Each structure stands twice: as C-alpha cells, then as structure tokens.
Amino acid sequence: MKNMALIVQKYGGTSVGSPERILAVAEKVARRRASGDDMVVVVSAMSGETDRLISLAKSVNPQAPARELDVLISTGEQVTIALLSMALERRGCAARSYTGSQVHIRTDNSHGKARIIDIDDARVRDDLGKGRVVVIAGFQGVDEDGNITTLGRGGSDTTAVAMAAALKADECQIYTDVDGVYTTDPRIVPNARRLDRITAEEMLEMASLGAKVLQIRSVEFAGKYRVPLRVLSSFEEGPGTLITYEENEMEAPLISGIAFSRDEAKVTVRGVPDKPGIAARILGDIGSANINVDMIVQNVGADGTTDFTFTVHRGDYRQALEILKKTAGQLAAREVTGDDKIAKISVVGVGMRSHAGIASTMFKALADESINIQMISTSEIKISVIVDEKYMELGVRTLHAAFGLDKQPTAGR
Amino acid sequence: MKNMALIVQKYGGTSVGSPERILAVAEKVARRRASGDDMVVVVSAMSGETDRLISLAKSVNPQAPARELDVLISTGEQVTIALLSMALERRGCAARSYTGSQVHIRTDNSHGKARIIDIDDARVRDDLGKGRVVVIAGFQGVDEDGNITTLGRGGSDTTAVAMAAALKADECQIYTDVDGVYTTDPRIVPNARRLDRITAEEMLEMASLGAKVLQIRSVEFAGKYRVPLRVLSSFEEGPGTLITYEENEMEAPLISGIAFSRDEAKVTVRGVPDKPGIAARILGDIGSANINVDMIVQNVGADGTTDFTFTVHRGDYRQALEILKKTAGQLAAREVTGDDKIAKISVVGVGMRSHAGIASTMFKALADESINIQMISTSEIKISVIVDEKYMELGVRTLHAAFGLDKQPTAGR
Numbered sequence: 001m002k003n004m005a006l007i008v009q010k011y012g013g014t015s016v017g018s019p020e021r022i023l024a025v026a027e028k029v030a031r032r033r034a035s036g037d038d039m040v041v042v043v044s045a046m047s048g049e050t051d052r053l054i055s056l057a058k059s060v061n062p063q064a065p066a067r068e069l070d071v072l073i074s075t076g077e078q079v080t081i082a083l084l085s086m087a088l089e090r091r092g093c094a095a096r097s098y099t100g101s102q103v104h105i106r107t108d109n110s111h112g113k114a115r116i117i118d119i120d121d122a123r124v125r126d127d128l129g130k131g132r133v134v135v136i137a138g139f140q141g142v143d144e145d146g147n148i149t150t151l152g153r154g155g156s157d158t159t160a161v162a163m164a165a166a167l168k169a170d171e172c173q174i175y176t177d178v179d180g181v182y183t184t185d186p187r188i189v190p191n192a193r194r195l196d197r198i199t200a201e202e203m204l205e206m207a208s209l210g211a212k213v214l215q216i217r218s219v220e221f222a223g224k225y226r227v228p229l230r231v232l233s234s235f236e237e238g239p240g241t242l243i244t245y246e247e248n249e250m251e252a253p254l255i256s257g258i259a260f261s262r263d264e265a266k267v268t269v270r271g272v273p274d275k276p277g278i279a280a281r282i283l284g285d286i287g288s289a290n291i292n293v294d295m296i297v298q299n300v301g302a303d304g305t306t307d308f309t310f311t312v313h314r315g316d317y318r319q320a321l322e323i324l325k326k327t328a329g330q331l332a333a334r335e336v337t338g339d340d341k342i343a344k345i346s347v348v349g350v351g352m353r354s355h356a357g358i359a360s361t362m363f364k365a366l367a368d369e370s371i372n373i374q375m376i377s378t379s380e381i382k383i384s385v386i387v388d389e390k391y392m393e394l395g396v397r398t399l400h401a402a403f404g405l406d407k408q409p410t411a412g413r
Numbered sequence: 414m415k416n417m418a419l420i421v422q423k424y425g426g427t428s429v430g431s432p433e434r435i436l437a438v439a440e441k442v443a444r445r446r447a448s449g450d451d452m453v454v455v456v457s458a459m460s461g462e463t464d465r466l467i468s469l470a471k472s473v474n475p476q477a478p479a480r481e482l483d484v485l486i487s488t489g490e491q492v493t494i495a496l497l498s499m500a501l502e503r504r505g506c507a508a509r510s511y512t513g514s515q516v517h518i519r520t521d522n523s524h525g526k527a528r529i530i531d532i533d534d535a536r537v538r539d540d541l542g543k544g545r546v547v548v549i550a551g552f553q554g555v556d557e558d559g560n561i562t563t564l565g566r567g568g569s570d571t572t573a574v575a576m577a578a579a580l581k582a583d584e585c586q587i588y589t590d591v592d593g594v595y596t597t598d599p600r601i602v603p604n605a606r607r608l609d610r611i612t613a614e615e616m617l618e619m620a621s622l623g624a625k626v627l628q629i630r631s632v633e634f635a636g637k638y639r640v641p642l643r644v645l646s647s648f649e650e651g652p653g654t655l656i657t658y659e660e661n662e663m664e665a666p667l668i669s670g671i672a673f674s675r676d677e678a679k680v681t682v683r684g685v686p687d688k689p690g691i692a693a694r695i696l697g698d699i700g701s702a703n704i705n706v707d708m709i710v711q712n713v714g715a716d717g718t719t720d721f722t723f724t725v726h727r728g729d730y731r732q733a734l735e736i737l738k739k740t741a742g743q744l745a746a747r748e749v750t751g752d753d754k755i756a757k758i759s760v761v762g763v764g765m766r767s768h769a770g771i772a773s774t775m776f777k778a779l780a781d782e783s784i785n786i787q788m789i790s791t792s793e794i795k796i797s798v799i800v801d802e803k804y805m806e807l808g809v810r811t812l813h814a815a816f817g818l819d820k821q822p823t824a825g826r
Binding site: 059061064078084097099101102 | 432435436439466469470472473474476477478480481482484485487488491492494495496497498499500502503509510512514515536559561
C-alpha cells in the first residue's frame with residue numbers, strides 16, 4: 001500500500017504560459033491528488049505577464065516607487081492562481097487559491113527583493129485537511145504593515161521551498177523546462193547524462209557557473225531547512241534530479257558535472273611592487289566602477305614584483321582595461337595586458353575533497369588535447385581553468401569523457 | 414482663505430483606460446491636492462481589462478467558481494491603483510495604493526455581488542494625516558475569512574460612496590464620460606441643459622429610466638448616509654451635477670428632467686373576468702418565465718370584465734405574448750393584443766408633489782402635437798406615458814419645451 005505524502009510543486013511562467021498549459025498542469029496535479037497525496041502548488045506569473053506589467057509601469061513613471069511596483073507585479077501570480085484553481089475545479093478537484101498575503105508569507109520590507117521571515121501555515125493545513133489542493137502565488141509576500149512585497153525575479157522557487165519547509169513536506173518539486181540537472185550541457189556533449197541526484201553544494205557551484213536550473217537562493221534556502229528538492233520537466237515525464245544534503249562522501253562520485261562559461265575576459269598587471277595593499281588597491285578601483293570580478297590569481301613574483309590577473313564579465317572588459325591602465329601608472333607597474341577571447345571550464349564534485357588526483361587527471365586530459373591552461377583557481381569542491389575560447393567545447397567534451405560522466409556511476413547515485 | 418476639504422474622487426474604466434489617461438488623472442488629482450484638499454481616489458480597472466480576464470477564465474473553466482473569479486478579476490483594479498500611485502509620485506505628489514482587502518473593505522461572502530458591511534478607515538486617515546493621496550481599488554473587498562470579494566459590475570461607485578461615508582468626506586465626486594446629469598438626452602433635444610443640482614430621488618427615477626450616469630445602488634447608498642455626491646466629466650472641466658438630499662421643496666423646480674426608453678413593448682388582455690386574483694394569475698405566469706414587467710395598468714371594466722395591460726422589455730415581447738395567450742385561454746378572456754413599436758416618456762421632479770397641474774400640462778402639450786397617449790402611469794415624483802415609438806423624439810422635445818427645461822430655473826437651483 002502506498003503511503004500518502006505531502007508534496008509541494010512549483011510551476012514556472014513557461015509551464016503556465018497559456019490557458020492550455022494551465023489545463024495541462026491541472027491535469028498533472030489532479031492525477032497526483034487522486035492518487036492520495038496532499039498537494040500544495042506554487043505558481044509564477046504567466047510568461048510575458050511580468051514584462052508587460054513592468055512596461056506599463058515605465059510608461060507612467062520610469063522611476064516607479066518600489067512599493068507600487070510590487071502592488072502591480074504581484075497581480076501576475078494572482079491571475080495564475082485563480083486560473084489554475086478554476087482549471088482544477090473543472091476537473092472535479094477541489095482547490096483554493098491564495099495570494100502571498102492571504103497565507104501570511106511574512107517578509108521584510110525590501111520591496112522587489114524581500115526575504116521571507118515567517119509563514120503561517122494554519123490556513124493551508126486546514127484546506128489540506130479538507131482534501132483541497134492549495135494553490136499559492138509565488139514570488140510575493142506581505143510585510144508587517146500589510147504592504148505587498150515581492151521576492152525578486154525567480155522568487156517563486158523560494159516560495160515553494162519555504163512553504164515546503166513550513167509544512168515539513170515530503171518533497172518540493174520544481175517544474176521547469178528542463179528535465180533535470182545534467183553532467184554538462186547536452187548541446188555541447190550529446191551523451192551528457194541526467195543526474196538522478198546531486199548535492200546542494202554541487203548544485204550551487206553548477207548554478208553559479210551557468211547551469212542555471214534553479215535560483216541559487218532557493219537552493220540555499222532548501223539546504224538550510226533540509227527540504228528534499230527535485231527538479232523536473234513540465235513537458236516530459238521523468239524522475240528529474242533530486243538535490244540532497246548527504247554528508248556521506250563514501251558513496252559520492254568524484255565528479256558530478258562539468259560547468260563552463262564563455263562570457264569571460266581576463267586582465268593582467270605585470271611587474272607591480274610585491275607589497276601589502278596592492279591587490280586591494282587594484283581591485284578597489286575596479287569595484288568602484290561596479291565591475292564584478294570572478295577569478296583572481298596572483299603568483300609569487302621575482303625581483304620584488306609580482307603579476308596580478310583577474311577575470312571579469314566580457315561586457316566589462318574594455319572599461320576594466322582602461323581603469324587598470326590608470327591604476328598601473330600610479331603603481332609604476334611594468335605592463336597591462338588582457339584577453340577577451342577566453343572561456344572558463346570547471347569540474348565540480350563533493351568527492352574531490354578526499355581525492356587529490358582530480359586536478360592531475362584534469363590537467364593531463366587537457367594537455368593530451370594540447371589545450372593550454374592560462375589560469376587555475378580551486379575551491380573545496382571545484383577546480384576551474386581558463387583556456388582559449390576556441391578550445392571550450394573540446395575541453396568540456398574531453399573532461400566529460402575523462403571523468404566517465406557519460407556512464408552511470410558505480411557508487412551509490 | 415480657502416478651507417481645506419476632504420474629497421473622495423472616483424474614476425471609471427474609460428477615465429483610466431491607458432497610461433496617458435492615468436497621467437491625466439494624476440495631473441488633476443495632484444493639482445487639487447496642491448490646493449490644500451485631502452484626497453482619496455477610487456479607481457476601476459482599465460477599460461477592457463475585466464473583459465480580458467473573464468475571457469481567460471472562460472478558456473480554462475466555462476463555469477468558473479465565483480470565489481476564484483473574484484481573485485482573478487480583482488487584479489484589474491490592483492493594476493490601476495499601482496499605476497495611478499506611480500503617476501502621482503512622478504509628479505512629486507506622495508501617494509499610497511491599497512487593495513480593498515488592505516483597507517479592510519469588509520463585505521459579506523456573496524462572491525461577484527458582495528455588499529459592503531464595514532470599512533476600517535484608520536489606515537486611510539493615517540496616510541491623509543501624512544499628506545499622502547490615498548488610492549483605493551474600487552469594486553472589491555474582503556470577507557470575514559480573508560477571501561477576496563467583488564461588488565459586481567459598476568461597484569466602484571459604491572466603493573467611493575462607502576469610503577466617503579466612512580471618512581465623512583465633504584464631497585464624493587464621480588468622474589465619468591459625461592459632464593453631469595441633463596434635463597434630457599442632448600442627442601434628442603440639443604438645448605437640453607446640465608442640471609447644477611438634482612435630488613437623489615429624482616436621480617433614481619432618471620437612472621432607472623435610462624439616463625444611466627450612476628449605478629442606482631451607489632445613489633441609494635449615498636442617500637442612506639447623506640453623502641454629497643457629484644457627477645463630473647473626466648475629460649472636460651466643469652462643475653458637474655450635485656446630487657442633494659434636500660427636503661425643502663419650496664425651492665425645487667416643478668420638473669427636473671425628461672427620461673425616455675425605446676426598449677419597450679406592451680401586451681394587453683381584454684375582457685378578463687373582473688375578480689380578485691386575476692392580475693396575480695396573469696403576472697405569475699410571466700414572472701415564472703423570468704420576464705420583467707415595468708408599467709402595469711388595469712382599468713375599471715364594464716359587463717363584469719376588465720382590460721389588463723403591462724409593458725415588458727422589447728426582447729421579451731414574443732415570449733410574453735405566447736405565455737399570455739395560454740393564460741388568456743384558461744381565463745376565458747376575450748382577446749390578447751400587443752404592440753412592440755412603443756416608447757415610454759417620463760417627466761420627473763420632486764416639485765410635482767405639490768403641483769397638481771403637471772399632468773394636465775404634460776397631456777395638453779402632447780395633444781397639441783397630436784401625440785396619442787396609449788397608457789399612463791404615475792408615481793409620487795414621476796408621470797410616465799406610453800406613445801407610438803415614432804413620436805418619441807417629438808414627444809421628448811415637446812415636453813422639454815413645455816416645462817421650460819432649456820431655461821435656467823428661477824427657483825433656487
């Protein structure tokens with residue numbers, strides 16, 4: 001006999017982008033409800049709706065106050081909850097819709113990027129007890145003065161995770177337009193494999209490196225409350241990828257995936273005096289210009305000087321180079337160089353903590369293909385290298401094969 | 414020195430139908446605020462928006478549950494309050510938007526046709542005290558369980574009046590696409606005159622007769638709480654028409670306006686037995702078919718029989734005639750006749766209570782133009798006649814002139 005579970009599902013804007021798709025979601029939810037599970041469904045605004053509302057706002061006030069923007073934009077999800085509840089009721093499935101404010105998703109008052117403080121789940125539990133599917137507007141909440149707030153773009157994932165945490169749900173299922181997390185991008189490596197499981201730590205490293213499946217904040221949030229999180233496709237059947245919080249590294253594979261990014265550029269100052277405060281001085285000028293810096297590498301120098309290299313977003317390359325030339329002049333540095341035809345490739349895996357051989361396997365595989373490594377940077381569960389942009393696809397494919405990612409691992413996942 | 418006043422204004426869907434119109438409303442409101450008055454503004458959904466939402470609902474569920482329809486449709490006004498507040502802020506005019514639920518417009522739980530029970534005005538007063546314009550979503554409220562309700566179409570007028578009553582506002586100004594209440598339709602009588610004042614009683618008789626400027630419910634509501642109500646144009650400057658609750662008929666003109674309706678048809682049963690219960694029997698069968706009856710006339714008969722005539726909406730004429738033929742057969746009536754080429758013309762005025770000569774002036778004016786009167790019906794402040802449809806315009810013009818409505822009255826209004 002099947003045990004009844006409490007499931008929180010979240011459907012994004014594309015999944016509810018038209019009446020037909022809303023009816024398809026209703027079908028999926030109603031089937032699961034009919035199988036006996038208690039269902040809470042969090043939805044985003046229909047795709048395109050948020051942009052339509054923002055453009056209306058701009059037409060009356062290009063600097064619209066954040067409080068009123070939240071009042072406006074929150075109507076997007078309110079439309080979806082009503083339509084999905086109607087679609088469920090049409091199938092004979094009892095449903096109730098709630099705005100963020102109605103189910104007391106209490107947030108701070110940072111309009112447009114509010115953080116959830118507390119959820120009062122009494123009303124939701126009451127409805128679940130009566131056999132109803134509860135449909136909740138994602139992305140929105142209410143501050144202590146009753147003002148409508150929004151969590152910022154992508155915040156519906158966070159709503160779902162927070163609701164799952166409050167209800168101690170058995171699983172929080174995030175439906176998207178991909179069917180899970182892959183070992184790398186299938187467009188580059190055709191035999192990339194969907195992972196059945198991935199740890200939250202790995203997921204965070206993968207996400208920030210471009211494998212953008214889930215909002216980073218919602219993964220962090222899920223980790224904090226140990227909410228079992230699953231990524232699935234709205235459009236295809238399949239088990240998706242489960243995000244776990246296992247500490248047991250014995251069963252973990254060495255490497256879970258290969259992430260990469262093409263939007264990179266690097267700038268180098270050569271021959272700067274090797275004394276305290278130089279790095280801060282160089283990065284200070286860059287930071288003041290609101291340029292984000294990703295990798296930073298400084299090597300030990302000779303003759304009392306050192307070389308300092310960092311990477312920036314490719315769009316910031318020209319500006320970074322100019323700023324750096326000015327700083328270099330003041331520091332009496334020898335030379336400033338740069339390259340905006342580079343790419344970053346990273347191998348990610350919690351297993352590497354206990355396996356020193358990962359780096360050498362990685363570097364040897366790249367060397368065998370004559371791919372020169374320009375920079376190296378490492379974290380506890382990630383090794384990133386910068387290579388010439390033209391080698392990016394070859395590098396990703398080479399590493400995917402070198403770590404056997406196309407094969408089902410023999411370890412426990 | 415000008416005394417500061419508290420003004421509640423209401424702008425309908427056409428008045429806020431585009432970003433440009435919302436900016437124009439903001440301009441008007443901000444100017445008045447700058448002159449020192451405290452301002453509360455109630456708005457409807459942008460024109461077309463409610464219909465768009467209803468058609469979305471139909472596409473997922475032709476029998477959408479009323480609760481969810483209210484969740485959906487209430488987003489229309491929520492969009493407008495946000496946009497108007499943004500537009501006001503752009504002009505440097507501090508503003509705050511509130512949904513019906515945020516300012517506790519408490520209603521019963523009749524979704525789609527809810528009635529206002531109570532308004533908690535603390536929040537509005539607090540904002541007014543801080544010099545803010547308060548922008549409130551019309552047409553919506555919240556029941557005691559926190560569910561969103563709507564007051565039904567046109568309910569934004571009622572929201573404005575209820576808010577004005579709760580705040581004891583100095584005036585409630587309803588902005589529409591006409592610039593006031595006229596002595597009759599200017600399309601028929603070019604020298605029809607805008608009334609500076611009209612009593613609520615007259616307004617109700619005018620409204621139900623086709624001069625549809627305000628929702629009847631909001632006028633009744635305003636009368637109950639003696640809220641000074643003014644109808645003005647969103648698109649033209651002008652003082653509009655003030656709706657009053659004066660008891661002093663000394664200053665009232667005899668007649669305030671001429672109302673008319675072309676959507677009429679009459680049916681007559683001749684020679685029915687003149688005994689108790691006959692009228693009830695005849696109207697009972699009509700009522701069971703959900704046909705609304707307007708005027709009813711029964712004359713004293715001869716030979717123990719009587720003739721019985723009533724008017725119905727022209728669209729119900731055929732059905733009414735058929736039902737009546739069946740009933741007439743059972744009652745052994747002599748004959749059933751009908752005519753769907755008729756019109757109703759009414760003269761309305763609180764002054765007629767004390768002036769018996771109105772009816773004879775009316776009938777003589779029509780006779781002078783050889784317009785035959787087919788039916789007569791009177792109420793305390795109204796006399797209605799049925800005439801051949803082809804005489805409607807002539808009849809209206811004749812009566813408008815006969816009662817001197819094109820001239821400014823010498824009495825106090």
